[in-house]
Amino acid sequence: MQDDTIVIRGGKKLEGTVKISGAKNATVALIPATVLAGDVVTIFDVPDIADVEALTTLLGELNVKVTKKNDHIIIDPREIKNATLDHEAVGKLRASYYFMGALLGRYKKVKIKMSGGCYLGPRPIDLHLKGFEALGAHIDYDDGYYMIEAKELNGANIYLDIASVGATINIMMAAVFAKGRTTIENAAKEPEIIDVSSMLNKMGAKIRGAGTSEITIDGVESLGGCYHEIIPDRIEAGTYVILAAACAKRCKIENIIPQHIESLLMKLEEMGVKMDIGVDSVVVYESHDLKPIEVKTLPFPGFATDLQQPLTALLTQAIGISKIHETIYPERFKHCRELALMGAEIEAHDGSSTITGPTPLSGAVVTATDLRCGASLVIAGLIAEGETTIKGAYHIYRGYDRIKEKLKALGADVR
Numbered sequence: 075m076q077d078d079t080i081v082i083r084g085g086k087k088l089e090g091t092v093k094i095s096g097a098k099n100a101t102v103a104l105i106p107a108t109v110l111a112g113d114v115v116t117i118f119d120v121p122d123i124a125d126v127e128a129l130t131t132l133l134g135e136l137n138v139k140v141t142k143k144n145d146h147i148i149i150d151p152r153e154i155k156n157a158t159l160d161h162e163a164v165g166k167l168r169a170s171y172y173f174m175g176a177l178l179g180r181y182k183k184v185k186i187k188m189s190g191g192c193y194l195g196p197r198p199i200d201l202h203l204k205g206f207e208a209l210g211a212h213i214d215y216d217d218g219y220y221m222i223e224a225k226e227l228n229g230a231n232i233y234l235d236i237a238s239v240g241a242t243i244n245i246m247m248a249a250v251f252a253k254g255r256t257t258i259e260n261a262a263k264e265p266e267i268i269d270v271s272s273m274l275n276k277m278g279a280k281i282r283g284a285g286t287s288e289i290t291i292d293g294v295e296s297l298g299g300c301y302h303e304i305i306p307d308r309i310e311a312g313t314y315v316i317l318a319a320a321c322a323k324r325c326k327i328e329n330i331i332p333q334h335i336e337s338l339l340m341k342l343e344e345m346g347v348k349m350d351i352g353v354d355s356v357v358v359y360e361s362h363d364l365k366p367i368e369v370k371t372l373p374f375p376g377f378a379t380d381l382q383q384p385l386t387a388l389l390t391q392a393i394g395i396s397k398i399h400e401t402i403y404p405e406r407f408k409h410c411r412e413l414a415l416m417g418a419e420i421e422a423h424d425g426s427s428t429i430t431g432p433t434p435l436s437g438a439v440v441t442a443t444d445l446r447c448g449a450s451l452v453i454a455g456l457i458a459e460g461e462t463t464i465k466g467a468y469h470i471y472r473g474y475d476r477i478k479e480k481l482k483a484l485g486a487d488v489r
């Protein structure tokens with residue numbers, strides 16, 4: 075168990091190289107997806123984050139053997155048993171809902187206590203459930219438990235009213251063994267969806283079109299095992315690029331897919347951040363006189379909602395008024411109050427925030443109310459004069475692999 079407070083002494087210029095880890099939002103789907111496998115699955119580049127611990131605990135509840143070795147995990151589901159998932163680990167992350175689709179796909183039956191995760195305003199799962207129903211499942215909800223069951227699962231045409239990442243992946247997993255063809259229209263196009271479909275296909279699934287708005291799944295009888303390497307984390311990458319723009323002399327962010335963060339890189343260029351964009355890395359140089367910008371969060375390939383919070387910390391240093399319009403989670407602005415405690419001039423209401431800069435930031439005691447709020451406060455703490463104490467750091471450890479070590483290697487004073 076890690077300490078729940080991060081203390082940063084800010085104002086230092088960072089320098090060096092940081093290597094980005096495997097994508098959290100792919101990992102949290104890939105681990106539940108292994109319950110569909112008929113044989114051993116080895117996953118490489120698994121980030122060392124608290125969410126992985128919680129999900130492997132849940133695999134244990136299902137009698138799936140998990141062996142961790144350096145950066146990979148070996149998952150053996152050959153003795154798997156379907157069990158009610160109500161271990162406290164379920165409530166630690168919202169993505170435990172991926173066990174719904176995976177167990178429904180494998181056993182046509184799942185009972186799970188509903189999940190937690192970051193509070194970003196209402197986060198319904200109606201589209202996941204509608205998808206399961208379209209495949210033939212019956213859903214009951216009682217006393218905090220979802221019971222989802224089907225006599226048989228049959229392929230269906232499913233149109234998602236919103237291109238939801240979670241619903242797309244959950245329905246994809248539930249449909250892997252369904253009889254016939256399932257089509258998901260208006261599917262989400264995030265890179266993590268391609269990663270999950272490519273792992274399932276390596277096991278023997280027949281999924282086409284992941285990464286486009288129409289995904290087709292032809293049901294198969296069984297799946298085997300596979301080796302799979304997780305894609306780099308585009309949100310961790312974006313966070314370090316923003317962090318470097320805020321306080322680095324020269325910083326190389328490596329093991330990234332620049333196309334995955336193109337919308338961020340273009341916005342940073344608009345701000346005047348000096349960068350060299352390579353094939354799998356970005357070098358960020360010290361930049362001055364940053365310009366204010368306007369950003370609208372959108373589904374991929376638009377500007378990621380997960381990066382608007384870290385970006386806000388940088389925007390406090392731009393000269394003029396910046397605006398963020400949040401279209402995915404209109405209440406995702408808890409970081410603004412915390413940044414204001416450090417001296418930022420921010421207003422947030424009606425799904426938008428207005429940041430007036432530049433304002434000097436000074437160390438304060440602040441709280442990470444959610445994962446990306448935490449990332450925003452880390453960046454602000456690195457910019458600020460004096461000492462910043464970030465409480466609720468467990469949110470940060472949920473999604474950022476060895477963040478203290480990575481920052482220390484860049485010369486940050488963090489403990």
Ligand code: EPU
Nearest residue numbers: 099169197198199200201202236238239240241380402445
């Ligand atoms: N939505 C519905 N009904 C549903 C599902 C979603 O109305 O059944 C709405 C949501 O309320 C939201 C929008 O659709 O307004 C998009 O939600 P989506 O389902 O795409 O989000 P998610 O799958 O719950 C994932 C990431 C989030 C990221 C969002 C948006 C994971 C585990 N989580 O969430 O990541 O913000 O997509 O890109 O993949 C984070 O990493 O900090 C994080 C919160």
